[in-house]
Each structure stands twice: as C-alpha cells, then as structure tokens.
Amino acid sequence: MNRSIAKLGTTIFEVMSGLARETGAINLGQGFPDAQGPTELLDAAARALTERSNQYPPMRGLPELRAAIAHYYKAHQDLDLADDEIVVTSGATEGLAACITGLLNPGDEVILVQPLYDAYAPLAELIGAVPRFISLAPPDWKLPMDALCAAVTPRTRMILLNTPHNPTGSMISRAEFEELAVICETHDIVLVCDEVWEAMIFDGSRHVSPLAVEGLRQRSVKIGSAGKIFSLTGWKVGWLCAAPPLASVLAKAHQFLTFTTPPSLQWAVTEGLMLPVEWHKAHVRSHADGRARLEAGLKDAGFAVLPSSATWFLHADLKASGIELPDTEFCDRSVREAKVVTIPFSAFYAQAPETGFVRFCFTKPEATLDEALGRLAQFRQSLL
Numbered sequence: 001m002n003r004s005i006a007k008l009g010t011t012i013f014e015v016m017s018g019l020a021r022e023t024g025a026i027n028l029g030q031g032f033p034d035a036q037g038p039t040e041l042l043d044a045a046a047r048a049l050t051e052r053s054n055q056y057p058p059m060r061g062l063p064e065l066r067a068a069i070a071h072y073y074k075a076h077q078d079l080d081l082a083d084d085e086i087v088v089t090s091g092a093t094e095g096l097a098a099c100i101t102g103l104l105n106p107g108d109e110v111i112l113v114q115p116l117y118d119a120y121a122p123l124a125e126l127i128g129a130v131p132r133f134i135s136l137a138p139p140d141w142k143l144p145m146d147a148l149c150a151a152v153t154p155r156t157r158m159i160l161l162n163t164p165h166n167p168t169g170s171m172i173s174r175a176e177f178e179e180l181a182v183i184c185e186t187h188d189i190v191l192v193c194d195e196v197w198e199a200m201i202f203d204g205s206r207h208v209s210p211l212a213v214e215g216l217r218q219r220s221v222k223i224g225s226a227g228k229i230f231s232l233t234g235w236k237v238g239w240l241c242a243a244p245p246l247a248s249v250l251a252k253a254h255q256f257l258t259f260t261t262p263p264s265l266q267w268a269v270t271e272g273l274m275l276p277v278e279w280h281k282a283h284v285r286s287h288a289d290g291r292a293r294l295e296a297g298l299k300d301a302g303f304a305v306l307p308s309s310a311t312w313f314l315h316a317d318l319k320a321s322g323i324e325l326p327d328t329e330f331c332d333r334s335v336r337e338a339k340v341v342t343i344p345f346s347a348f349y350a351q352a353p354e355t356g357f358v359r360f361c362f363t364k365p366e367a368t369l370d371e372a373l374g375r376l377a378q379f380r381q382s383l384l
C-alpha cells in the first residue's frame with residue numbers, strides 16, 4: 001500500500017455523517033443543506049440529461065461553462081478571466097489535487113494554515129511534498145504574517161490558503177493579500193487560494209481573490225465550487241482559474257485525474273452562473289435565517305459563539321461556554337448523549353491536538369435546528 005495512504009484514517013465528515021445515519025442523530029456536522037437545491041438548476045440538469053450529449057465534453061470543461069464562470073466572476077468580483085484561464089474540475093477537491101500534483105515536486109515545501117480543510121496535508125504528502133504548518137488564533141483567526149514569513153525557506157514553492165475560511169468563517173483582506181504578494185514575488189512562490197466559500201458571506205464583508213491583486217494575478221490559482229455557490233454539494237463541479245501558463249499545467253494534471261466532469265451538470269451550472277446577481281443574493285439570503293436561528297439558539301443555551309463572516313458554519317468556544325471538555329470528547333458525547341452530530345476543530349489540524357472549539361452547520365430546516373438546539377442546551381447543562 002502507498003505509505004501516505006496507509007497511515008490515513010477516514011475523513012471526519014464521513015465518520016460523523018456515518019454516525020448520524022447509524023444513530024439517527026441530527027447532523028449539524030458535515031456541511032450540506034437539507035433542502036433539495038434551487039429548482040432552476042435541478043430543472044436545467046434534468047433537461048440537459050435528456051436533451052444534450054452525455055459523451056465526453058472537452059477536457060478543460062464546456063466552453064459555455066468556462067464563459068459562464070468568467071461572466072460570474074466579472075459580475076460578482078470584477079475579475080477579468082479569459083477562456084484559457086479556466087479549467088473545470090470534478091469539484092474543488094479535484095482542483096486541489098491538480099494544483100498539488102501539477103505544481104509541486106517531492107521535497108518541495110508548501111505552507112499550510114491550521115485549522116485547515118482536511119484534504120490539504122494528505123494530498124501534499126501523497127506526492128512527497130512537505131507541509132510547513134502555521135496556525136491561526138482565536139477569536140479573529142487572522143493570518144499571522146510574521147509566522148508565515150518565518151515559515152518560508154528556499155524550498156517553499158507554494159502557499160495554500162482558504163478564504164472565506166472553513167471552519168472559522170474568517171476572511172483574508174486585500175491588505176493581507178498585498179503583503180502576500182511581496183512574499184510570493186520575493187521568493188517565487190505560487191499562491192493557491194481555495195475560495196469555495198466565496199459566495200456564502202453573511203455579514204456584508206466583500207470577498208477578495210488574489211487574482212484581483214496586482215502582484216498575485218500571474219502567480220495565483222483560484223479554486224471555486226458550484227457545490228457551495230448553488231448549495232448542491234453532491235454535484236462536484238468545481239474549477240481552477242489562473243494565468244495561462246499555470247492553467248495549462250493544471251489542465252495537464254486534470255487530464256489524468258478525472259479528464260472531465262458530467263456534461264449535464266456542467267450545462268446546469270452554466271445556466272446557474274448566468275442567473276442575475278439578484279438571484280444569487282437571494283440564494284445566499286435563503287441561508288441567513290438558519291444562521292441567525294442557530295446563533296441565537298446557541299447563545300441562549302449558554303454557548304460562547306465566536307464571530308464569523310462566512311461559510312455554512314458557526315463555532316463555539318467550549319471553555320468560554322463553561323464546558324471543560326476537549327473538543328473530540330464533546331463531539332463524541334454529543335452524538336451519544338444529545339443525539340446531535342457536530343465537528344471538532346481538532347479534525348482541522350494535521351496532528352489533531354485537542355482544541356476547545358466545535359463547529360455547527362446551520363443549513364437545516366427551522367424545526368431541525370430547534371430540536372438540535374433544545375438537545376444541545378440540555379447537554380450543556382448536564383456538563384456543568
């Protein structure tokens with residue numbers, strides 16, 4: 001067996017959703033909405049499945065989808081993207097794999113920021129690249145620029161960032177990207193930016209992509225995901241955007257990872273991305289009530305909820321909530337005793353240290369959230 005794969009466990013999201021299926025617990029763990037998804041996209045996919053080709057589309061994605069991605073980013077982020085700067089992938093996960101396999105060699109170092117999405121480090125290690133970890137700190141979870149600079153060595157080839165950030169909901173500012181531009185230019189580093197949560201912003205903050213920043217436009221890769229933009233996480237349609245020399249390397253990696261992505265879903269995402277900006281704003285707002293409900297309910301139940309700008313998640317500080325348990329123990333007991341599934345922050349660290357933070361997903365119906373909140377309130381009382 002491959003040594004890097006052999007030492008892996010099963011991803012926390014599968015473990016926790018598995019527990020929810022087995023025990024019938026309410027699942028506020030893995031990030032997905034319970035709702036069926038926007039009818040505009042479901043109808044478009046159904047139409048495409050019967051009316052359009054179901055054979056291999058072009059390797060870089062349908063030209064119509066690439067044009068729609070460029071249109072969407074012009075309308076929402078004022079980015080100018082050309083057709084040869086976009087590669088459609090099977091979800092952001094494949095996009096990440098294409099960046100890591102396409103842009104790194106064994107022994108190259110990649111700077112990763114903890115807490116981090118759990119795929120990053122295993123993908124890097126799989127090809128023999130060496131992760132160098134830096135960490136964000138509560139309560140604002142801002143990028144520690146000094147630690148980042150200190151982590152750069154002559155072997156650093158990539159910095160992999162995530163904004164808006166899962167699990168904390170924090171975001172990287174333009175000023176921070178400008179500082180990053182100097183670091184990346186000085187040391188000839190590629191910046192890969194996982195922006196899958198770019199549309200799911202709830203506090204009025206504006207998303208900044210490194211592609212919108214002068215010194216980073218030519219040396220950054222932007223990763224997007226229709227799964228998050230349209231609340232259709234099972235569709236696994238994603239993309240990479242980068243200057244042509246980078247995009248053609250990424251396309252070479254993509255051709256032997258999956259080569260392509262189901263054309264019916266590509267057509268549907270094309271239609272979705274062309275919907276008016278107002279439609280997209282209303283779609284984001286459709287999650288806002290659940291967010292407000294979860295936040296208020298957790299606070300009423302005595303949980304200390306930390307600030308967050310974006311994503312489908314809120315997180316609580318256990319210690320500040322009067323709970324003297326490590327996060328994994330809280331989450332394990334919450335499934336068994338409260339029948340509510342949550343995600344421990346330690347799952348977002350390579351060495352899985354115990355942390356005092358727990359993540360809750362709010363994209364659930366009101367009644368589900370209310371029931372979960374009642375159970376969590378009782379559970380907290382039982383722990384005091």
Ligand code: PMP
Pocket residue numbers: 031090091092093094117162166194196224225226227233236237238
């Ligand atoms: N990156 C981050 C930060 C995520 O949270 C997720 C999944 N929620 C992904 C990547 C994977 O996205 P996809 O489902 O499009 O592969």
Ligand code: GLN
Pocket residue numbers: 011013014029030031032166
């Ligand atoms: N990104 C999702 C989350 O954070 C999970 C994705 C997955 O299960 N692979 O919940």
